Amino acid sequence: MSQTMQMEIDREVNKFTPPMEVGGGFLSRDDFAKFARQAVTQGTMIGWAHAENMTRERMQRKITELEHEVSILRDRVKDVEMELLATQK
Numbered sequence: 001m002s003q004t005m006q007m008e009i010d011r012e013v014n015k016f017t018p019p020m021e022v023g024g025g026f027l028s029r030d031d032f033a034k035f036a037r038q039a040v041t042q043g044t045m046i047g048w049a050h051a052e053n054m055t056r057e058r059m060q061r062k063i064t065e066l067e068h069e070v071s072i073l074r075d076r077v078k079d080v081e082m083e084l085l086a087t088q089k
Contacts, residue, residue: 005050012042 004039016035 002050005046008046009043012039017070
């Protein structure tokens with residue numbers, strides 16, 4: 001897990017943690033389930049967002065590599081065309 005992702009998760013956990021001034025309290029089973037559900041949902045969304053960003057970056061690198069390869073092939077085709085024209089004269 002990346003440090004950025006861990007920091008985002010820690011920020012979300014802090015949202016569910018009462019401030020230091022507040023004394024301990026009792027949570028009902030429903031309250032605990034609600035907080036757990038919210039925490040899991042937020043963690044899932046953070047993970048999904050990071051995965052989407054990494055996938056986008058990986059695909060962009062792949063597209064860039066393929067564009068470079070196409071450029072090289074175009075140049076090679078031009079060279080072959082010139083050679084063909086030179087041999088026909």
